[in-house]
Amino acid sequence: MGTGQHSPWRMETGQCQQWGAGSQHGMGIPSISIMLHELIKLLHHAKCRDVTIIRIGTSGGLVWQQVTGVPSSGLASVSLCPGIEAGSVVITDTAVDSSFQPRFEQVVLGEVVVRSTELDKDLAEELLACSREIADFPTLIGHTMCTYDFYEGQGRLDGALCSFSSEKKLEYLRRAYDAGVRNIEMESTAFAALCGLCGLKAAVVCVALLDRLEGDQIRASHEVLWEYQQRPQRLIAAFIRQRLGLGPAGRSQH
């Protein structure tokens, strides 16, 4: 499921029949939370067992790489430079909040309850291995930071309000990177927490539409963005085919 997808599909294996459904969940934690509660109730009443659920979507990337250089002074220095390009796909190992902590604070009857946001690490590794078969875009595993706000919450300078400098923004994003964050979106902590509590194996796979080191606004063309947005779907399609023991797409079609 993703922010803008709605694409049901059907899968068959020799032993059992499975159905997968793509569902649009809207933007932000409250919106995905409503959808998840309703989906999980449906799964319960349908007596589904051993369910794997994957959020696919878009995100902002934090794709700096640390480079150690030895300039003419002879003193080694560490600097940051843009690393993996926009269009990279990030498989989340752990969803973290805006303080880079692996937690989701759920308010229950006015009281804050802290929940874990760990995702299924074996599933993430399986997805990464699967990505190796799709050679035309880079894929990595990393932490995903989830915020409640797109503008101030993610350090954007181009909202209706902005109370911080470009330097403060970059300092914050650098701290996020140092904490292991590789991309930023707005749903993963609630998704991880709710799926974890309900016993669903969960993964988050998002393409980074831009490198936040370089700016706040997406400047790629419509065609390029369209292709980027296909990448998580292509990876998940390949993963499903692999799970079902089918060959790569194109060889064996139903």
Place this chain on the structure above:
Amino acid sequence: MGTGQHSPWRMETGQCQQWGAGSQHGMGIPSISIMLHELIKLLHHAKCRDVTIIRIGTSGGLVWQQVTGVPSSGLASVSLCPGIEAGSVVITDTAVDSSFQPRFEQVVLGEVVVRSTELDKDLAEELLACSREIADFPTLIGHTMCTYDFYEGQGRLDGALCSFSSEKKLEYLRRAYDAGVRNIEMESTAFAALCGLCGLKAAVVCVALLDRLEGDQIRASHEVLWEYQQRPQRLIAAFIRQRLGLGPAGRSQH
């Protein structure tokens, strides 16, 4: 603007021309926040001044009334009973969080910034006065509680997860009522905070689709709900006609 409305209209007066636009903002604080940032930037670039912005939508009602009784024992007792029925329209004077405080906690670069959620009291009174001309549904002014979550956050017992009893739920909702809360939705604190900071006169007008004292699920028919959802729109339409010096709808049509 509301969760499900998209209805642009045009208004003309003798001295100036004004445009109003209805815009869908999705569900929850993150979603309305994105829309507001973008709308406020548009208003800025269009050099709009003295803007009034009204969120219309649906909500859950807290419509108990305190009733003082003197039973046969002779001792006065205070009890709660259902008061104003579902379908009531609540004009928000102050948006409050899940602890019933008039504040919105905005995370900026990982730090919590607390913002006021006061709305324009004169505008709320003007809307209430306007509602008196529409005699076929009840309207009241009260606090609106805004939550990040529809199920656990609002004390619903029918989500995929529920860790509290019906008694605890009712105790929480009763405390909300005692703090002045008359309805519950998921956008008003962020809306009030952002509009206040950007100098927009703002109001929130939501119909209560159900009385949360009586349950968590909406049981009214589709036709009844459709009529309920028209009520905030009808009130705002009457308000705009009044502001423009036009008569009630039906007498003077453009």
